[in-house]
Amino acid sequence: MPVVKLGISFPVELVEEIDKISKGLKKSRSEVVRDAITKMISDYKKQQAIEKAEKIYKEIAEDEKRLAEDFLSICAEPVARYKTGKKVKTK
Numbered sequence: 001m002p003v004v005k006l007g008i009s010f011p012v013e014l015v016e017e018i019d020k021i022s023k024g025l026k027k028s029r030s031e032v033v034r035d036a037i038t039k040m041i042s043d044y045k046k047q048q049a050i051e052k053a054e055k056i057y058k059e060i061a062e063d064e065k066r067l068a069e070d071f072l073s074i075c076a077e078p079v080a081r082y083k084t085g086k087k088v089k090t091k
Contacts, residue, residue: 015029018033
């Protein structure tokens with residue numbers, strides 16, 4: 001993959017933390033920063049997908065609730081009862 005150099009400013013404390021992590025992982029400072037940014041982008045995309053799915057599932061739930069309410073209202077209507085093929089009066 002092609003690489004582009006960027007000039008980015010960091011607080012001194014953050015650079016010190018990056019350097020500690022770099023040393024512990026035996027990676028360059030650039031690799032550690034790239035890995036952190038890559039993870040952040042991945043997490044962000046997952047979050048966006050989850051939020052979109054959550055919205056869709058809420059809409060589905062609302063549609064299902066309306067369907068259930070419609071069904072229950074139909075069931076609540078009085079209907080003729082039948083026994084062995086003969087019509088029986090309802091009360």
